[in-house]
Amino acid sequence: MLFFDRGLLAIGNILFLTGLAFVIGLERTFRFFFQKHKLRGSGAFIGGIVVVLLGWPAIGMLVEIYGFVYLFGGFLPVAVNFLRRVPVIGMLLNMPGISMLVNKIGEPQGMV
Known part of the structure; x- marks a missing residue:
């Protein structure tokens, strides 16, 4: 039941992004997400985070997974x-x- 808790998902997303920034640096993280050919994946990933925060965790997770696979x-x-x-x-x-x-x-x- 806690798997779809929007608070826990939001914390997980924030920790993922901050962890990535700590590992490769803030500037390289920004450049990675905003490369021209990766904008679709970045938009889907960030859009999924927004959808989770708006209260639809299952749909937001699906959008995030699409963005994650597209990015990585x-x-x-x-x-x-x-x-x-x-x-x-x-x-x-x-x-x-x-x-x-x-x-x-x-x-x-x-x-x-």
């Missing part, structure tokens, strides 16, 4: 290939049902 989609193959090398997680990712989905996510965008 190029990083997903790198993350998947890293997770495949982690001992226990790599074994889980190689299971028959999961491996098809992981292989689809782990493909580089230009090689499809």
